[in-house]
Structure formats: structure tokens, C-alpha cells
Amino acid sequence: MSTRTIEVGLRTPTVDPSGAVRLEPLGVQLPPHTPVQDDLGGEHMLVNIGPQHPATHGVLRLVVELDGETVVRVVPHIGYLHSGFEKLGEYRFYNQIIPLTDRTDYLSPMANNVCLALAAEKLMGIEITERCTVLRVIACEISRIISHLVWLGTTGIDLGAFTPFLWLFQQRERLYDLQEAWTGARLTTSLTRVGGLMADIPDGFEAGLLDFCRTFPKTLDEVDSMFTRNAIWCGRTQGVGVISGPDAINYSLSGPMLRASGVDYDVRKDRPYLGYETYDFDVPVGEHGDIYDRYRVRLEEMYQSNRILVQALDRLARLKGAPINVSDPRVILPPKHRAMSDMEAMIFHFKQVMEGVKAPVGEAYFGVENPKGELGYYFVSDGTAKPVRWRIRPPSFINLACLPKLCEGVLLSDVIAINASIDIVMGEIDR
Amino acid sequence: MGLSLPVGDAGTEVSTMSPNWVTTRLDFLANWARSNSLWPMPFGTACCAIEFMATAASRFDLARFGMERMSYSPRQADVLICAGRLPFKLAPVIRRIWDQMPQPKWSISMGACASSGGIFDTYAMVQGIDTIIPVDVYVPGCPPRPEGLIYGINLLQKKIKGESLLDADLRQEHLVGPDGLFQPARHIDEVSEPFGNSVHQTRSS
Amino acid sequence: MSGADDGPVSPSVAGLRARFAGAVRRAVVSCGDTVVYLEPTRAHEVLAWLRDDPSQQFDYLMDITAVEYRDEERPLEVVWQLRSLSRRQDLRLKTELAKDAPLEVDSVYDLWKGADWLEREVFDMFGITFRGHPDLRRILMWETYGEGFPLRKSFPLRGHFNRAEQTRQALAANPEAHYSLEELSIAAAYAELPPEMAQRLARGQRGEVA
Amino acid sequence: MLQAYIPVLLVVAFVVANAILMLGLSHVLSSYRLTPTKLYPYESGMPVLGDARERFSVKFYLIAMLFIIFDVETVFMLPWAAAFHQLTDIRGLLLGEMLVFVGILAVGYVYIWKRGALEWD
Numbered sequence: 001m002s003t004r005t006i007e008v009g010l011r012t013p014t015v016d017p018s019g020a021v022r023l024e025p026l027g028v029q030l031p032p033h034t035p036v037q038d039d040l041g042g043e044h045m046l047v048n049i050g051p052q053h054p055a056t057h058g059v060l061r062l063v064v065e066l067d068g069e070t071v072v073r074v075v076p077h078i079g080y081l082h083s084g085f086e087k088l089g090e091y092r093f094y095n096q097i098i099p100l101t102d103r104t105d106y107l108s109p110m111a112n113n114v115c116l117a118l119a120a121e122k123l124m125g126i127e128i129t130e131r132c133t134v135l136r137v138i139a140c141e142i143s144r145i146i147s148h149l150v151w152l153g154t155t156g157i158d159l160g161a162f163t164p165f166l167w168l169f170q171q172r173e174r175l176y177d178l179q180e181a182w183t184g185a186r187l188t189t190s191l192t193r194v195g196g197l198m199a200d201i202p203d204g205f206e207a208g209l210l211d212f213c214r215t216f217p218k219t220l221d222e223v224d225s226m227f228t229r230n231a232i233w234c235g236r237t238q239g240v241g242v243i244s245g246p247d248a249i250n251y252s253l254s255g256p257m258l259r260a261s262g263v264d265y266d267v268r269k270d271r272p273y274l275g276y277e278t279y280d281f282d283v284p285v286g287e288h289g290d291i292y293d294r295y296r297v298r299l300e301e302m303y304q305s306n307r308i309l310v311q312a313l314d315r316l317a318r319l320k321g322a323p324i325n326v327s328d329p330r331v332i333l334p335p336k337h338r339a340m341s342d343m344e345a346m347i348f349h350f351k352q353v354m355e356g357v358k359a360p361v362g363e364a365y366f367g368v369e370n371p372k373g374e375l376g377y378y379f380v381s382d383g384t385a386k387p388v389r390w391r392i393r394p395p396s397f398i399n400l401a402c403l404p405k406l407c408e409g410v411l412l413s414d415v416i417a418i419n420a421s422i423d424i425v426m427g428e429i430d431r
Numbered sequence: 432m433g434l435s436l437p438v439g440d441a442g443t444e445v446s447t448m449s450p451n452w453v454t455t456r457l458d459f460l461a462n463w464a465r466s467n468s469l470w471p472m473p474f475g476t477a478c479c480a481i482e483f484m485a486t487a488a489s490r491f492d493l494a495r496f497g498m499e500r501m502s503y504s505p506r507q508a509d510v511l512i513c514a515g516r517l518p519f520k521l522a523p524v525i526r527r528i529w530d531q532m533p534q535p536k537w538s539i540s541m542g543a544c545a546s547s548g549g550i551f552d553t554y555a556m557v558q559g560i561d562t563i564i565p566v567d568v569y570v571p572g573c574p575p576r577p578e579g580l581i582y583g584i585n586l587l588q589k590k591i592k593g594e595s596l597l598d599a600d601l602r603q604e605h606l607v608g609p610d611g612l613f614q615p616a617r618h619i620d621e622v623s624e625p626f627g628n629s630v631h632q633t634r635s636s
Numbered sequence: 637m638s639g640a641d642d643g644p645v646s647p648s649v650a651g652l653r654a655r656f657a658g659a660v661r662r663a664v665v666s667c668g669d670t671v672v673y674l675e676p677t678r679a680h681e682v683l684a685w686l687r688d689d690p691s692q693q694f695d696y697l698m699d700i701t702a703v704e705y706r707d708e709e710r711p712l713e714v715v716w717q718l719r720s721l722s723r724r725q726d727l728r729l730k731t732e733l734a735k736d737a738p739l740e741v742d743s744v745y746d747l748w749k750g751a752d753w754l755e756r757e758v759f760d761m762f763g764i765t766f767r768g769h770p771d772l773r774r775i776l777m778w779e780t781y782g783e784g785f786p787l788r789k790s791f792p793l794r795g796h797f798n799r800a801e802q803t804r805q806a807l808a809a810n811p812e813a814h815y816s817l818e819e820l821s822i823a824a825a826y827a828e829l830p831p832e833m834a835q836r837l838a839r840g841q842r843g844e845v846a
Numbered sequence: 847m848l849q850a851y852i853p854v855l856l857v858v859a860f861v862v863a864n865a866i867l868m869l870g871l872s873h874v875l876s877s878y879r880l881t882p883t884k885l886y887p888y889e890s891g892m893p894v895l896g897d898a899r900e901r902f903s904v905k906f907y908l909i910a911m912l913f914i915i916f917d918v919e920t921v922f923m924l925p926w927a928a929a930f931h932q933l934t935d936i937r938g939l940l941l942g943e944m945l946v947f948v949g950i951l952a953v954g955y956v957y958i959w960k961r962g963a964l965e966w967d
Contacts, residue, residue: 043900043901044900045896045898045900046895046896047889048889048890048892048894048895049890050889050890050891050892051890051891051892052890052891053890061890061892067903068902068903068905068906
């Protein structure tokens with residue numbers, strides 16, 4: 001019989017007019033903790049699956065209340081990687097925020113850069129060039145494949161399958177080579193600029209990507225054969241961590257978590273951006289909303305991303321030599337050789353570097369379909385070159401919030417499987 | 432990295448504590464065994480942890496340097512690799528894990544954020560984990576390339592090869608002082624001073 | 637560089653004005669998105685109607701956040717972003733909270749379960765209390781964080797205290813900083829907690845960082 | 847007769863010596879620096895709440911006991927199988943003997959199955 005030792009009346013600190021923090025009793029009384037009355041029952045034990053744990057995919061901390069082996073309740077504690085991104089954003093020009101976005105969701109850096117550029121361009125009303133849209137689609141889909149590869153590899157390790165981790169990371173290294181050839185960095189890419197890209201793709205990039213797209217499905221088929229009809233994998237994942245469609249909408253889930261529960265909602269189809277409506281790809285949707293369906297949805301998404309990449313590549317062939325940056329000199333730095341020789345270009349160069357790109361007064365929200373879900377950047381600007389507020393709508397943060405609901409009454413090892421299936425990245429959760 | 436005499440290059444000076452032949456041979460044996468079987472405790476927090484995973488995966492294999500076995504509990508760990516930025520909320524965690532690691536233990540601060548707070552000169556970020564725990568090797572980079580990390584690990588192995596068993600204060604436990612700080616307060620403020628680009632970022636408009 | 641005010645007003649605004657004449661202060665279009673300003677006291681009622689009314693069906697809560705402008709007189713704003721999956725419509729609703737009055741707004745946790753953590757984060761970063769939230773605690777900073785609310789403009793980028801003081805407070809975090817009141821009460825560790833901490837917790841009050 | 851046991855004793859002696867040598871050497875060479883935090887239980891880096899010596903549900907003990915009973919049953923089969931292979935003349939008797947033994951335990955197995963000791967939750 002688990003005893004409730006102190007009666008807890010929840011109060012919350014509020015800031016009263018004089019600025020002192022005082023305690024205000026909350027209207028809501030905590031539901032009394034009903035002690036479990038069974039004679040064979042044991043006392044509940046609090047276990048920390050804490051910040052330093054191999055299975056929490058980062059510094060997430062789960063306080064699990066255990067009755068023997070079954071989980072009574074999971075209380076996630078986050079904030080162990082809170083680095084003050086949004087505060088830092090208010091001290092940066094728009095182009096200086098792009099390196100910050102690599103480090104929020106560090107599994108799909110290029111997709112974050114594209115999202116920020118799109119949000120800033122929506123705020124400033126800038127139209128980007130055709131070739132730039134195709135290159136940004138390629139960047140987003142490469143990031144989606146990389147993120148799903150890391151997810152499938154680490155989730156496989158969590159449930160005991162180590163070999164696919166090595167296969168998938170080998171494919172990921174090939175994509176990292178392409179990413180590094182394009183942006184110079186494996187992980188912190190800072191690919192986009194407001195109004196364009198940092199650089200066009202190097203020659204040999206298209207050949208490398210085409211070669212990757214041709215051989216990648218073969219590895220996926222091998223991993224598919226390892227997992228999909230594997231008795232252990234199905235036993236551990238089917239029917240575990242189920243969330244229904246309406247619940248998923250009520251919990252504001254997004255991305256593979258939402259689609260696995262049967263809700264056919266994908267930002268690329270629902271609110272097309274970057275010309276996604278002209279690409280031919282379909283969106284995988286599950287039915288049961290359990291871990292197995294999330295795996296199937298993410299695996300299928302990798303095939304679809306591969307299809308998009310192939311279509312984008314032959315579009316790129318037609319746009320050979322087209323400009324990637326907007327021609328407006330107040331937004332895009334003039335080329336270096338002209339900046340040194342032409343007086344006007346030097347003035348534009350100087351003004352942009354010293355004062356940054358000014359945004360009109362107003363606010364803009366732009367959501368993109370990131371591998372984890374719908375990532376949205378919300379800029380509020382007061383006419384200066386630094387945003388008043390840079391809000392990140394974090395998909396993993398909102399997806400993780402439903403973990404306590406998924407983990408009621410499951411076994412302890414299922415908590416690890418459910419936590420892995422949500423595909424969380426702590427950099428984006430804690431911002 | 433097999434059984435070979437230590438190369439007498441400038442890098443490794445044999446510690447002066449062991450004059451006679453017997454202890455140097457024992458030192459050599461112990462250091463050779465320790466440096467080639469370092470069990471890392473991957474304290475992976477952020478992006479550097481992903482690069483650390485890539486280093487441990489098949490392409491840049493860490494197993495070549497004897498670091499095959501990752502130990503996620505401090506009880507069997509030899510080297511604590513802080514891969515990623517360390518917020519203040521995580522400071523007591525790394526401090527407790529470092530205290531719970533048995534001697535002999537070393538630590539690598541992987542990445543610019545762990546070594547100096549990196550681009551995060553904000554209210555929530557520890558400006559360098561050497562204000563919290565003693566650090567042996569700092570690996571620069573954001574994130575350091577796998578080769579960079581492997582070079583840092585090689586440096587640590589070279590440092591271990593230069594140690595001596597008789598040198599007692601190498602294995603001293605530097606605990607948090609009575610004033611609740613690991614380093615003197617003045618030193619922490621000096622080390623955490625904003626430098627370079629951070630200096631101009633006081634105005635937010 | 638257009639982008640400030642263009643594009644059509646969302647059809648929901650007409651329905652809102654018809655239904656809640658007093659609650660809707662003004663509607664603005666910024667970069668193609670419609671922004672509706674509401675009365676703080678009646679915000680919850682409008683949001684409930686937007687979610688449940690068959691003509692609106694805003695069943696998907698995108699985001700809850702808050703905005704503070706650089707000039708002090710301008711009030712703080714709490715922002716709700718709604719989306720209707722079936723009607724493919726977006727709507728952004730805002731309320732303005734004067735800085736001198738206590739910053740309080742009704743919680744929408746009863747309408748959308750996803751609002752739980754979003755509101756806790758806005759409380760942690762801005763100090764805005766959400767009445768009716770089941771478990772309003774700090775979510776990103778540790779529980780006994782003593783420096784205030786980080787995203788307020790009055791809060792300096794590197795925090796109020798110097799780095800040594802911040803390190804000392806971080807390292808001195810006792811169990812109270814990392815466990816919620818509920819967990820402390822469940823754990824049989826209550827007997828091991830120091831007596832004065834036990835009384836304080838019984839009153840539901842967290843300890844200040846010494 | 848004693849001759850036959852020499853190799854066994856040698857192996858036992860070598861094993862014991864090996865264990866003592868390894869533990870002793872590592873005890874001598876290693877440097878012990880015990881601090882209060884180091885003796886504190888490790889729980890993912892967090893201060894521990896409560897302790898592990900909680901009262902567990904009795905079903906874990908039940909399952910452990912049942913496992914031991916049927917495990918010992920299989921242990922008895924091993925020497926029987928070796929003997930069965932060598933004593934070819936009394937094979938019928940040995941087989942009958944083992945069937946009786948397994949039968950008795952099967953009755954026990956059916957009993958606990960019916961009483962529901964194997965249901966887990």
C-alpha cells in the first residue's frame with residue numbers, strides 16, 4: 001500500500017505589481033493520490049531514467065513510478081539542454097540566426113536553415129529564384145533521410161538490433177560527404193541565406209547524389225527485411241504506445257507521430273511550399289498509431305524522399321547555370337570581386353554586414369514538414385534588423401508531451417521503446 | 432599501437448618521479464595497458480554526441496584505439512567525454528558523475544561549447560566545463576570532425592603514457608570546495624569573460 | 637518590400653465579430669496571416685467556441701507563445717496559433733496583458749491537451765500564470781531558479797548574477813530543484829529529507845536558493 | 847583411486863590462484879580515493895529518492911521458486927542421460943524410472959497451472 005506522506009496544496013509563484021515574487025494558491029487541487037489497495041502489492045518506487053542514460057536519445061530525464069515491473073506513471077523532466085536559443089535570436093541579424101538553427105535540431109540541419117530562410121523571406125516579402133527552390137527541396141529531403149537513418153539506427157539499438165545501425169550509418173556517411181562537399185561542414189551546415197543560398201552545388205554533387213539515390217533503396221530493402229517481419233521487433237512494437245487519431249490531434253502531434261495514428265496531414269501536401277505540389281510523391285499513413293506503424297511510416301518516407309530527390313535532380317539538370325540568389329543587392333551580398341571594385345557594390349556590402357538586412361514591421365509564421373514533425377518559425381519584427389521575437393514551434397517538444405499518456409500501465413522496457421519511437425532531439429526540445 | 436617502446440619524441444617526457452629501472456618498467460606496463468583500453472563514458476548532450484556516434488560507427492572506428500566498449504555507468508568508466516554543450520541545469524549531473532568515477536580517470540572536453548561555452552554566451556550555459564570538473568584534453572571544433580576527436584584521444588593516450596604510478600597527486604580527487612565552487616570564484620569569472628564577438632552583443636536592437 | 641499588410645482577412649473574423657462583439661478588439665493581416673486581438677478575460681470562451689463550432693472547427697492547436705516588445709509601454713502579448721485541419725484554415729489570436737497588472741490568463745489545457753507543456757514554457761520564460769493549469773511549474777530552468785524569467789526584455793542576455801554565482805547556485809541544487817512536489821511526496825525518501833525542508837514542502841512552498 | 851582426482855585438484859588450485867592473483871594485484875596497484883559522493887548510489891546522475899529495498903510484489907518470488915524446481919528437474923536428467931548411454935543392459939528399467947520422476951513433476955506442473963500461479967498480472 002503506497003502511503004502519501006505529505007498533503008500537497010499546489011501554489012504557483014506569480015510576479016505581483018511591485019515586482020516581488022509571491023505565492024498564489026492555484027484554483028486546481030491536485031487529484032488525491034489513491035493508494036493502491038492490494039495485499040500482494042509492493043510499495044511504489046521512483047526510478048530515474050535520467051539525463052545521462054544511453055536510451056534517452058539525449059539528456060531527457062524520465063522519473064518512472066514503478067509498481068514492481070509495471071509503470072504507474074512517467075514524469076518527463078526536460079530543460080537539461082536549455083541553451084537560450086530564442087533569447088540569443090533577439091541579439092542577432094536574420095542571417096546570423098541561421099547558424100543557430102543548425103544546432104537546434106542537429107539531425108536535420110539543412111531543413112532548419114531552409115525553414116528559417118522561408119520564414120524571413122515571408123516576413124520581408126522576397127521571392128526566391130527557381131533554381132534555389134529546387135536546391136532547397138534537395139536539402140530538405142537529404143535532411144529527412146539523414147534524420148530517419150539516425151532514428152532507425154538508434155531505435156534498433158534500443159530494442160537490441162545492432163547490425164542495422166552500422167548499415168544505416170554507413171549510408172549516412174555517404175550523405176554526409178555530399179553535405180560536406182556542398183556546405184563545407186558535416187553537421188553545422190548554415191546552408192541558406194535570406195533570399196538565396198550560401199553557395200551553389202559543387203560539380204560532381206549531382207552525380208554523387210544520383211548514385212546514392214540508385215543504391216540507397218537496396219540498403220533500405222535489407223533493413224526492411226531485418227525489421228518488418230522480425231518476430232522480436234513485431235512483438236516489442238505492435239500494439240505498444242498506441243494513440244488514436246483524435247487524441248493525436250488534441251495533443252497537437254505532428255509529422256510521423258500524427259500520420260501513424262491515421263491522420264493524413266502533411267504540411268508539404270496541405271500547405272505546399274517550395275513547389276512541393278509539382279512533385280509526385282505520396283504520404284504514408286498508418287492505422288493503429290503504435291510503434292510499428294511509426295516505424296513503417298518513417299521507413300516509407302525514406303523511399304518517398306528518394307523519389308523526390310530523383311525528380312529534383314532531373315529538374316536541376318534543366319536549370320543549369322540559373323542564378324540561385326535574389327538579384328536584390330540590399331538582401332544578398334554582391335559577389336566579392338565586384339564589392340572590391342564597384343563603389344555601389346561596396347556600399348551595399350558594407351551596409352549589409354554592418355547593419356544587417358532590415359525587416360518591415362509585422363510578424364510572420366512559416367511551418368515546414370521537418371523529419372520530426374511540423375517545425376515553425378514565428379518572427380515578430382519592429383522594423384530593425386534584429387527580430388523582436390524568434391519563436392521556434394518545436395515538433396519534438398510537443399510530441400514528447402504525450403509520453404506520459406502513452407506509458408500508463410506498460411512495462412518498464414516498453415517505456416524505452418515508446419520514448420525511442422517519438423524520435424526526439426533534445427536540442428530542439430530544450431532550445 | 433601494439434607492445435612497443437614509447438617513442439622518445441619531444442611530446443612524452445618520462446615523469447622524473449621514477450629514477451630507477453624497475454618502476455619505469457612497471458610504469459610502462461601500467462600506462463600501456465591503461466592507454467590502450469580506455470573505456471569512454473560518453474556524456475553526450477548535443478550535436479557533438481552525434482559526431483561522437485559517427486566516430487564510434489564503422490567508418491572512423493574508435494575500436495582501433497581500444498575504445499570499443501562504451502560504458503554508460505561511471506563505475507567502469509576511465510575517460511569522461513563531455514560531447515556537447517553543458518547547461519547550468521546539467522552542471523550538478525556532470526559533477527556527480529565525475530565524482531562517482533573511480534580513479535584513475537581522465538576527461539576530454541569535446542567541442543567548442545564544452546570547452547568555452549562556444550556561441551552560447553547566455554544565461555543558461557556553463558562557459559567551459561573546466562569550471563565544473565578538471566579537464567585533460569580540449570578538442571576544438573563545432574562539432575570537431577571525427578579525425579579531430581581521434582587526434583584528441585591520441586593526445587590523451589600520449590599523456591597517459593607519460594604518467595607515473597608513484598606520482599600520487601595525479602590521482603588526487605579535486606572535490607567541490609566549501610564555498611560550493613570547484614574553482615575559485617575570481618577564476619571562474621575571469622574564464623567566463625565574454626570574448627571576441629560576444630563582447631558586442633549586449634544591445635538587443 | 638511589402639509583406640506588412642496584404643492578403644484577404646480570414647473568414648473566421650466575420651463569424652467571430654458576429655458572435656463575440658465585445659471580445660474581439662481588432663483584426664489585422666500581417667504577411668498573409670490574420671491576427672485577431674481578444675479581451676484577456678474572454679479569450680478562453682472565444683477559443684472554446686472556435687474549437688467546437690462546426691463552422692470553425694479549429695481542432696489543431698499549433699502553438700502557444702508570448703511576445704514582449706522592446707519599448708516598455710507596449711503590453712505583453714500571449715499568442716495562440718490555431719489551425720483547422722478539415723477546413724485548411726489558419727488563425728492567430730492574441731491577448732494583450734498590461735505589464736503593471738499581474739500577468740494572468742486562462743489556461744486552454746481543458747480544450748487542447750497539447751497546451752500543457754506549451755503553457756508551462758511560457759510561464760517559465762515570461763512569468764505569465766495560466767489559471768486552471770494542473771501543474772504550472774518551470775519546465776526549462778530548474779525548479780528553484782532564482783534569477784527571474786529569462787525571455788523578458790528586462791532580463792540581460794547573460795543573466796543577472798555573475799558566472800561564479802550562477803555556477804555556485806547550479807552546483808548547490810538539492811533534490812528540491814530536480815523533483816516536483818508530487819514526486820517528493822510519493823517517494824519514501826520523505827523520512828530522509830531534512831525536517832525544515834519537509835515542513836516547507838508540506839506547505840507546498842519551494843525553497844529559495846540560499 | 848586417489849590418482850584420478852589429481853587433475854581435478856590441479857584445475858581447482860589453478861582457478862583459485864588465478865582469482866586471488868587478479869583481485870590481489872588490482873587491489874594493490876589501484877589507488878583508492880573514497881569520497882562520500884563516490885559511495886552515493888548512481889542513478890543517471892540524479893540525487894536518489896527513496897531506496898531500492900522496497901517491498902516487491904510476491905509474484906516475482908513465486909515465479910523464481912517455480913523456475914528453480916523445474917530447473918533442478920532437468921539437472922537430474924543430465925547424469926541419468928550419461929548413465930543411460932553406458933548401462934545398455936538395464937535401459938528399460940532406467941527409462942521407466944525417469945518416466946515416473948517426470949510424471950510426478952508433471953502433476954505438480956498441472957496443479958500450479960490450474961491454480962493460476964503462472965498468470966502474470
